[in-house]
Amino acid sequence: MKTKKILLPDNELPRQWYNIVADMPNRPLPLLHPGTKQPVTKELMNRIFVEELVHQEMSTERFIDIPERVQDIYRIWRCTPLVRASELEKALDLPSGIKIYFKNESVSPAGSHKPNSAVPQAYYAAAQGLNRMTTETGGGQWGSAMSMAAEMFGLDLRVYMVKVSYEQKPYRKSMMNTWGADVFPSPSDTTEAGRKILAENPNDGGSLGTAISEAVEMVMTHPDARYCLGSVMNHVILHQTIIGEETLRQMEMTGDYPDVVIGCFGGGSNFGGIAFPFLRENLAKGRKTRLIAAEPTCCPKLTRGKFEYDFGDVAGFTPLIPMFTLGHEFHPADIHAGGLRYHGAGTTASQLYKDGLFEAVDIEQVESLAAGVLFAKTEGIIPAPESTHAIRAAIDEAEKAREAGEDRTIVFNLSGHGVIDLYAYEQYLSGALKNYTLSDAEIAKTVSRLEKLA
Amino acid sequence: MKTKKILLPDNELPRQWYNIVADMPNRPLPLLHPGTKQPVTKELMNRIFVEELVHQEMSTERFIDIPERVQDIYRIWRCTPLVRASELEKALDLPSGIKIYFKNESVSPAGSHKPNSAVPQAYYAAAQGLNRMTTETGGGQWGSAMSMAAEMFGLDLRVYMVKVSYEQKPYRKSMMNTWGADVFPSPSDTTEAGRKILAENPNDGGSLGTAISEAVEMVMTHPDARYCLGSVMNHVILHQTIIGEETLRQMEMTGDYPDVVIGCFGGGSNFGGIAFPFLRENLAKGRKTRLIAAEPTCCPKLTRGKFEYDFGDVAGFTPLIPMFTLGHEFHPADIHAGGLRYHGAGTTASQLYKDGLFEAVDIEQVESLAAGVLFAKTEGIIPAPESTHAIRAAIDEAEKAREAGEDRTIVFNLSGHGVIDLYAYEQYLSGALKNYTLSDAEIAKTVSRLEKLA
Numbered sequence: 033m034k035t036k037k038i039l040l041p042d043n044e045l046p047r048q049w050y051n052i053v054a055d056m057p058n059r060p061l062p063l064l065h066p067g068t069k070q071p072v073t074k075e076l077m078n079r080i081f082v083e084e085l086v087h088q089e090m091s092t093e094r095f096i097d098i099p100e101r102v103q104d105i106y107r108i109w110r111c112t113p114l115v116r117a118s119e120l121e122k123a124l125d126l127p128s129g130i131k132i133y134f135k136n137e138s139v140s141p142a143g144s145h146k147p148n149s150a151v152p153q154a155y156y157a158a159a160q161g162l163n164r165m166t167t168e169t170g171g172g173q174w175g176s177a178m179s180m181a182a183e184m185f186g187l188d189l190r191v192y193m194v195k196v197s198y199e200q201k202p203y204r205k206s207m208m209n210t211w212g213a214d215v216f217p218s219p220s221d222t223t224e225a226g227r228k229i230l231a232e233n234p235n236d237g238g239s240l241g242t243a244i245s246e247a248v249e250m251v252m253t254h255p256d257a258r259y260c261l262g263s264v265m266n267h268v269i270l271h272q273t274i275i276g277e278e279t280l281r282q283m284e285m286t287g288d289y290p291d292v293v294i295g296c297f298g299g300g301s302n303f304g305g306i307a308f309p310f311l312r313e314n315l316a317k318g319r320k321t322r323l324i325a326a327e328p329t330c331c332p333k334l335t336r337g338k339f340e341y342d343f344g345d346v347a348g349f350t351p352l353i354p355m356f357t358l359g360h361e362f363h364p365a366d367i368h369a370g371g372l373r374y375h376g377a378g379t380t381a382s383q384l385y386k387d388g389l390f391e392a393v394d395i396e397q398v399e400s401l402a403a404g405v406l407f408a409k410t411e412g413i414i415p416a417p418e419s420t421h422a423i424r425a426a427i428d429e430a431e432k433a434r435e436a437g438e439d440r441t442i443v444f445n446l447s448g449h450g451v452i453d454l455y456a457y458e459q460y461l462s463g464a465l466k467n468y469t470l471s472d473a474e475i476a477k478t479v480s481r482l483e484k485l486a
Numbered sequence: 487m488k489t490k491k492i493l494l495p496d497n498e499l500p501r502q503w504y505n506i507v508a509d510m511p512n513r514p515l516p517l518l519h520p521g522t523k524q525p526v527t528k529e530l531m532n533r534i535f536v537e538e539l540v541h542q543e544m545s546t547e548r549f550i551d552i553p554e555r556v557q558d559i560y561r562i563w564r565c566t567p568l569v570r571a572s573e574l575e576k577a578l579d580l581p582s583g584i585k586i587y588f589k590n591e592s593v594s595p596a597g598s599h600k601p602n603s604a605v606p607q608a609y610y611a612a613a614q615g616l617n618r619m620t621t622e623t624g625g626g627q628w629g630s631a632m633s634m635a636a637e638m639f640g641l642d643l644r645v646y647m648v649k650v651s652y653e654q655k656p657y658r659k660s661m662m663n664t665w666g667a668d669v670f671p672s673p674s675d676t677t678e679a680g681r682k683i684l685a686e687n688p689n690d691g692g693s694l695g696t697a698i699s700e701a702v703e704m705v706m707t708h709p710d711a712r713y714c715l716g717s718v719m720n721h722v723i724l725h726q727t728i729i730g731e732e733t734l735r736q737m738e739m740t741g742d743y744p745d746v747v748i749g750c751f752g753g754g755s756n757f758g759g760i761a762f763p764f765l766r767e768n769l770a771k772g773r774k775t776r777l778i779a780a781e782p783t784c785c786p787k788l789t790r791g792k793f794e795y796d797f798g799d800v801a802g803f804t805p806l807i808p809m810f811t812l813g814h815e816f817h818p819a820d821i822h823a824g825g826l827r828y829h830g831a832g833t834t835a836s837q838l839y840k841d842g843l844f845e846a847v848d849i850e851q852v853e854s855l856a857a858g859v860l861f862a863k864t865e866g867i868i869p870a871p872e873s874t875h876a877i878r879a880a881i882d883e884a885e886k887a888r889e890a891g892e893d894r895t896i897v898f899n900l901s902g903h904g905v906i907d908l909y910a911y912e913q914y915l916s917g918a919l920k921n922y923t924l925s926d927a928e929i930a931k932t933v934s935r936l937e938k939l940a
Binding site: 115118211212413 | 489491492495496497558561562563567572573593594596597601634637638660661663664665666859862864865866868908909911912915
């Protein structure tokens with residue numbers, strides 16, 4: 033019998049997250065206060081974020097214990113399956129030495145990897161005695177996950193959802209409402225930042241940067257509330273390393289070890305989540321696994337952006353963040369992979385990319401959806417538009433290995449399913465889907481707007 | 487550490503389906519030809535269905551081997567988790583002797599238990615050299631599953647989808663299209679049966695019975711096509727017993743044995759799938775597990791219907807089927823649990839129910855959705871409207887055990903997730919959802935229309 037997938041029993045689940053910061057050759061640069069240009073204080077951070085999360089954000093400990101209660105919730109769906117993509121391999125007619133595995137994060141109740149961080153964030157907020165949180169969401173995956181987690185820990189949650197997504201995906205709102213959250217399309221009239229944008233353009237479709245501005249403003253004007261977010265920050269990527277820790281153990285059980293590990297890249301959480309534990313093995317044991325971030329051509333912050341201090345949001349409310357960025361005012365095309373439409377990469381990922389410790393590739397929207405349809409027709413699962421970027425990159429790696437006449441074991445992170453994003457597939461099937469590749473002039477224009485903020 | 491869920495490794499998955507017919511105290515009555523009133527011949531059945539499925543339909547073998555290739559596909563998502571509903575138990579404040587487990591069939595690529603039968607049906611069709619299939623779907627779960635399976639085995643598929651569902655759930659169509667199927671709202675103008683209904687009422691919202699008429703007519707007029715369906719028939723329930731076979735092994739690993747096993751009931755496939763292996767244990771080993779079918783109050787064929795020979799479809803194209811039925815012309819209210827809106831129960835389930843080997847309860851729509859919301863807020867997973875009937879019945883059983891001061895281990899089948907059915911949750915949350923309980927007069931009227939057809 034061929035083994036199709038590997039699972040770990042409940043009692044073998046990882047009980048610690050891995051903090052890549054402990055092993056970085058160059059530690060990430062500090063976040064800076066935009067006024068003083070000095071590193072932001074823990075006090076300011078604690079005003080915005082949950083205290084334990086700030087602690088984790090700045091931690092240099094290699095391993096951090098996962099609270100028992102969080103493990104309880106994780107076990108509803110974790111360990112997620114590591115699946116040999118044998119049906120996809122067959123469709124690609126790959127030689128036996130080229131193997132594709134995927135880590136199936138789509139089996140969580142919210143349909144993506146996002147609950148891995150939402151659950152501990154809600155847990156720590158409740159432990160601090162808070163009862164009110166606010167966040168933003170692009171494609172809706174994070175907002176859904178955080179709604180579920182907030183409900184589980186008895187927290188009120190307000191979600192600012194990028195307006196184009198809010199309108200394209202009414203079911204996302206229903207999902208968040210079912211879990212008890214309040215959802216507002218962003219830009220909204222509930223904040224100064226939102227009202228300002230609406231005054232300039234009542235039809236503004238919003239962006240992740242704008243939604244962050246609104247969520248942060250709401251927290252700054254409500255002392256009992258805290259802000260949380262689903263990517264970019266160290267503590268988020270820390271929580272997501274549960275993915276890679278499981279994958280390491282699961283790969284061991286297959287007898288294979290990955291030559292390549294791939295994740296799509298928005299702010300870095302699902303990529304870092306699967307890749308950083310393998311990066312540790314590279315650094316500590318001299319392994320040579322290539323780690324590949326797959327970003328969309330319309331928002332190529334890693335491959336075509338610049339490493340600079342920049343704001344995390346459109347309005348400039350956040351600390352200054354050292355990152356690969358296209359500029360906080362950059363407005364990416366309205367591709368369906370809403371979770372990848374963010375102008376910058378997280379600090380940790382940015383530093384590691386600067387230091388050459390992982391690679392990045394750009395993927396076109398039409399080609400990524402085509403890969404998603406092939407995956408759906410072979411492995412059955414309809415992937416999230418975000419995840420189709422990783423699938424495309426995995427197929428490209430397999431094809432390159434074949435051309436080179438090499439064996440290759442490829443693992444990619446299937447970060448979520450797409451059954452609430454089927455509009456993207458309709459568009460693809462009808463031939464209406466477009467590619468959005470930025471010209472050199474467009475890149476030069478947006479990057480030239482990047483001020484020396486620090 | 488508390489064990490939250492149990493999984494079987496790939497190499498311990500059941501390799502045989504269980505055929506309850508072998509152990510029935512009274513075998514099911516034969517299907518009859520409506521003209522001759524004689525048992526339908528294998529030849530006629532072979533004209534409509536795939537040959538191996540007809541063979542299985544009539545088989546009295548106790549166990550039937552699952553083909554290797556079907557096992558390959560099953561392993562993409564199977565074994566499905568058996569999860570202790572500890573968070574739900576906590577919310578209900580149950581004493582420790584009352585335990586609730588659920589079998590999570592929602593993790594399949596199509597989001598329900600339906601692929602368990604769709605995959606072998608497509609496999610056997612391809613093995614027979616067919617390349618064209620047709621089917622119908624109510625809520626969309628079966629049509630989605632069959633679209634995926636047909637694509638995997640290179641078959642063309644045409645799906646007749648009940649029009650109210652087609653309009654309420656556009657994503658279901660997109661899903662089926664993504665897997666390459668053609669989808670028509672039923673009644674459609676592609677068949678005589680459909681055109682006749684549309685001529686009488688152009689706004690007819692359709693029913694499962696009508697959709698079956700259309701799908702069967704299409705097969706009868708296309709000699710190269712065969713019809714398949716997702717419930718009611720013995721062979722479908724046979725395939726679904728993989729659920730119960732896994733659950734038996736998983737329960738053994740928990741150290742508990744179920745006092746009660748619950749499934750929602752449309753045609754009987756997810757109920758029979760989980761319950762019949764436990765019924766075997768009851769019959770063979772004197773176990774006393776109570777098996778409970780949860781049906782909607784608007785379509786109470788088991789609790790309030792009559793055991794008679796009746797047609798499986800509205801137009802009277804099918805053989806005469808011995809079943810608990812409300813009459814093939816009965817038109818249930820447009821509840822969101824589209825998969826439970828069928829007028830009759832499968833022959834096997836009907837005979838077993840007649841012989842008192844399982845119980846049935848009726849569940850109101852609003853109460854079932856309320857249970858679904860509670861489940862979503864505790865265990866995270868948003869259940870399909872169909873599955874919420876099983877959840878409600880499980881909660882009711884737990885409450886009854888508490889009132890009686892008894893210990894009770896309850897297992898229910900979470901037949902699918904509801905993230906493509908979120909309209910039902912919107913309606914519930916807005917207070918617009920209604921109950922539909924049939925009055926005695928309505929039941930008397932529909933049952934009195936039941937002719938003595940055989």
